[in-house]
Amino acid sequence: MSSLDFSTKIGSRRFSNPIFTASGCASSGQELSQFFPISEIGAVVTKSIMTKPRTGRATPRMAETPSGMLNSIGLQGPGIDAFLENDIPWLLANSAKVIVSIAGETVDEYGVLARKLRAVSGVSAVEVNISCPNVENRGQVFACHPESAVAVIESVRRNIGGELPIVAKLSPDVTNIVEIAQSVINVGVDGLALINTLLGMVIDTNTMKPKLAGKTGGLSGPAIRPVAVRAIYQVHQAFPQTPIVGMGGVSNGRDAFEMVLAGASAVSVGTATFGNPSAAMQIKDELSNLLLEKGFNDFRDAIGFAHRGV
Amino acid sequence: MSSLDFSTKIGSRRFSNPIFTASGCASSGQELSQFFPISEIGAVVTKSIMTKPRTGRATPRMAETPSGMLNSIGLQGPGIDAFLENDIPWLLANSAKVIVSIAGETVDEYGVLARKLRAVSGVSAVEVNISCPNVENRGQVFACHPESAVAVIESVRRNIGGELPIVAKLSPDVTNIVEIAQSVINVGVDGLALINTLLGMVIDTNTMKPKLAGKTGGLSGPAIRPVAVRAIYQVHQAFPQTPIVGMGGVSNGRDAFEMVLAGASAVSVGTATFGNPSAAMQIKDELSNLLLEKGFNDFRDAIGFAHRGV
Amino acid sequence: MSGSQKINRSAIQIQAEVLSNKKVGPYHHMVFAVDKMAASCKPGNFVAISVGGGQSSLILRRAFAIYRANDKGPMGGSIELVVAPHGQGSQWLCAQNVGEFVDIVGPLGTSFGVPSSNANTLLVGGGYGSAPLFALAEVLKNRGCRVDMVLGASTASKIYAPLEGKRSVSSLTLTTDDGSTGIHGQISEAIPRLIRENSIEVIYSCGPMGMLAAVSKIAIEFDIPHQCAVEEAMACGVGVCMTCVVPVKDDDQIKMTRTCIDGPVMDGAKIIWDRKIVMDALHP
Amino acid sequence: MSGSQKINRSAIQIQAEVLSNKKVGPYHHMVFAVDKMAASCKPGNFVAISVGGGQSSLILRRAFAIYRANDKGPMGGSIELVVAPHGQGSQWLCAQNVGEFVDIVGPLGTSFGVPSSNANTLLVGGGYGSAPLFALAEVLKNRGCRVDMVLGASTASKIYAPLEGKRSVSSLTLTTDDGSTGIHGQISEAIPRLIRENSIEVIYSCGPMGMLAAVSKIAIEFDIPHQCAVEEAMACGVGVCMTCVVPVKDDDQIKMTRTCIDGPVMDGAKIIWDRKIVMDALHP
Ligand SMILES: Cc1cc2nc3c(=O)[nH]c(=O)nc-3n(C[C@H](O)[C@H](O)[C@H](O)COP(=O)(O)OP(=O)(O)OC[C@H]3O[C@@H](n4cnc5c(N)ncnc54)[C@H](O)[C@@H]3O)c2cc1C
Ligand SMILES: Cc1cc2nc3c(=O)[nH]c(=O)nc-3n(C[C@H](O)[C@H](O)[C@H](O)COP(=O)(O)OP(=O)(O)OC[C@H]3O[C@@H](n4cnc5c(N)ncnc54)[C@H](O)[C@@H]3O)c2cc1C
Ligand SMILES: Cc1cc2nc3c(=O)[nH]c(=O)nc-3n(C[C@H](O)[C@H](O)[C@H](O)COP(=O)(O)O)c2cc1C
Ligand SMILES: Cc1cc2nc3c(=O)[nH]c(=O)nc-3n(C[C@H](O)[C@H](O)[C@H](O)COP(=O)(O)O)c2cc1C
Ligand code: FES
């Protein structure tokens, strides 16, 4: 049996393997630790946290769709202070690598969150969620326009100090995702997270009204995987040096491998965890087997492999 | 048994029922006539035709995806002259209502196509496909930007004369579909077709290369239905007077009803036909039953119903 | 959020063989071999089951209340469920034959709290919501409680009340919306009289949200504790997705609380049942 | 494109019962009750089958060459298929038990053209590609043709050559890549000798595209007509989607021709087998 160097890097940080949880799909890791040791996956990406406690949207908050689901949580959470007090210590005590996802309603809020994180030791990176579709106003999706995306990233950069890698999470619901990627790379992000959910809607044909209380929701799951692979491929093609955390419908090792071949340096598991609480661990094992089968001894050789040769 | 007025209108034209084929998913109708009388559906929307014969892309041209598929045909077709000579006469001889879908590489080509159509009698509408993702250059997708979308529609409008209703087919791969809709409505389209396929990619993990010869393809099928419903809902909300031909993953009467509730005046059946050659007929029957069950006696009362009341 | 290390601490994921699948009225009574999972199941807990098989377009598990758990038997531990073949997922489950295997995660969620001293209890079940109440009745009876039960449904056949289940109850009242059996009317109409006649001290309920809301209102009027098992659409069942929440009073605020972890059994008095209040607060 | 009113003029869509499902080496030999569909099936035609069941995420049909069609039998008409359990769809089909129903559209596509006078024919099959050749052999033999057959596969077990199928052939040559049976080597290596020895006048072939390309090259060298049944990924199977095309010579141009309607049986000499030529022309 040949051995595999399964580690990966984002900015200055190294992760023992490239399988992460996806923000909002693993809470803060504790619930999943019943099913596998949380320290064995590459990193836990926490649910996007805001400055203040937030109630989120009314129910129904979800609708299953063919090979996918809509969610409309609306960024419910305890706020950054309670989060830093309760969740981070548990994760660090359980030897998890932690990527904190942050979300704000204004550019300044992102700055405030970054400043609070700066003081915390043990965090491996910050994911800047500028692409949550579950906001009252599409104008609030900062990742929809280069200018607003840049403003947020600059605010985070200024406040976080030079230390922590910054990963910008982008939306697929844009005319040109390469252009948005370009804009945030220009202001110095260390990585990109691709993709957040697609804006979708289900109408309940019994009530004849939108099924979700918030009307629209974010589409995730295997249904969107071709869109995610395309986005990763396009962005990796344009910026091969920028690490990408790929996600969108990854349910098994083959799917994760597909994202890696497209250009992902790490792969996040989101919706698959809902169908199978051990999904992330199983995907990690399957991906490592697939890499060895294909003759890779270093994970990093597989990143973007679909772009090479003919 | 109560009876149903199942007819619908786009611009000046009336159709006996709102179930159409989707462009590129029924060729020019002849192949499906083995499975049901083509005159019984609302209209046949033909495969987008270009000025000249076109070879299209190499194979593989398709990849199945979870609850969906990618296609990358690349607008193969015989060119407008052969089409008008062979296909239109057959459709008219078989009492089909015909909506001709046209596609060009330049604004002028759309004008040329419109001029050729102007001379043809018996056609019920022209669908202007400005949103095919299977072109070598994303810049060619006219529906990505208001300016290019408007230029095409104006060219068609100028050349087609006042007679034939113009339906603009839009892409969901844009930051703001309402803005694109607005722009073409401003220059006088009679209806909108929503949605064309989403740009996607599949990588074959055996060969470790993109599965399609054209690398990217268009994602269709049930997987994209929530995106289609959302687009229709948003656009109908903004422009309730503009008829929408809804499509994207409609496989049964319930799905068609969902699109109607969101705001569609007609519903096109695309990928479902591949799984079931009689899909359009069955969907027509199921939709009519559902409408009656819900107490609608006039189809048009159901259009956009999800927007009304609380 | 404290004590969260204890979350679902006995939950496991297993491939469980279908031991039995019988149609009972409009429901399917199904038995699964779950081995050691059975020992940790308490009345009120639920399981989450994968549906649709390998190529399924249904990506989420379905939640089912545990009707009964038997921790020892000829085949090892087993659990019983009562499944209504409602939509695609439950119909698939009901179509599974003896000998086939399904993927089950459980036991999940909170269980019914049992009074420390004996008390007069009323168990209220709507439709298949009666399922978890029979195991509860047994526990309560063994604790020396008086157990009265009222079950309601739209029509007679939809009342799930198997013979062996009734052994533990002192009285059983039935109501149907169409009057096809028992009292003609809604279940909530029958409750005040039962509370008075039997000096009820605790109410337990399980069923549709509308019924739970009505029962909660009565419990508050009579000032009686009310534990209800709620049913909200769940994506994960294990506490990570935040889809399954119900609005709970938290000082003057609304706190959206996960029903898969802090429920399904919750304090009926704390839940905000009035949807308008919630919509006005969250979607102004 | 002319004569297109005749497209698939005998195709119908039916729910067909599985009459038999037997494992034969790595394949499944399956029989379906198709009633009157059987009478219109000709060697080379295929059927398109829905896979995965009601909640399936697999939305497209799978194509299968008709191995044999029997238009009268105790159960009415039936067709036989040889299915390799390759991926999700074919595995699902192979898992269907006797008595279950599957949705079949057929017969579809072109059939093998049969010479008007008797002729010496060579039938070349790779893997399950041998399936349609046996029915063809029977037809040819009944016309008075000499029928030689060569079947190849990677290994012995993957050669599908049932006893009753061999009745109609004058000689049967086997080849395997690993030498586990017959001639050690690729099928194409065995063909020139067979052509010479048996004065072959027509070649029929069915199997992987690489094999068909090799056979075409030989047929052109010997200047013998070659009808091959190609296999391209098909989305619809009935001619409406344009996914299933192969590049065909059309003056100096490439014409992408549908293999579901103008195929699967096509003139091997007209197909452009060199992928580089096609890619250079279409994706410069
Ligand atoms: C805690 C709990 C206990 C349950 N116990 C039982 C039981 O004992 N017996 C039984 O037959 N059913 C029970 N259910 C309901 C069951 O989980 C399924 O929702 C039901 O079977 C319908 O699923 P379906 O796939 O058949 O229907 P579909 O309509 O095809 O799918 C329903 C989809 O919507 C979701 N959903 C929407 N609304 C609800 C809702 N109000 N409740 C739950 N899910 C919703 C489902 O999770 C699923 O994704 C319980 C649900 C919960 C949450
Ligand atoms: C005309 C024709 C005749 C066939 N006859 C037989 C037969 O007799 N026995 C048999 O076992 N199989 C036959 N096949 C292949 C069969 O249709 C399936 O492609 C095969 O079973 C794999 O499908 P899957 O779902 O198991 O695999 P998956 O890998 O899960 O799915 C394959 C998917 O890709 C498509 N696809 C990709 N490449 C190809 C390709 N080269 N050919 C066909 N489809 C492709 C399929 O349609 C499907 O959507 C035939 C195919 C064609 C086109
Ligand atoms: C229930 C749910 C909640 C989510 N919450 C967040 C969030 O808080 N922040 C964020 O950046 N992404 C969030 N996402 C998006 C996921 O992180 C991920 O980008 C997306 O779901 C695609 O991956 P998947 O298909 O594997 O789920 C959420 C997704 C789901 C399904
Ligand atoms: C194989 C295929 C070919 C298509 N060709 C065209 C086309 O020529 N012109 C066009 O406007 N849309 C084309 N489309 C898009 C469909 O008309 C439709 O907008 C889309 O597929 C969504 O609907 P569906 O999910 O029902 O297929 C094509 C789609 C498919 C799957
Ligand atoms: S169902 Fe996911 S948190 Fe409760």
Ligand code: FES
């Ligand atoms: S498979 Fe659709 S045209 Fe041939």
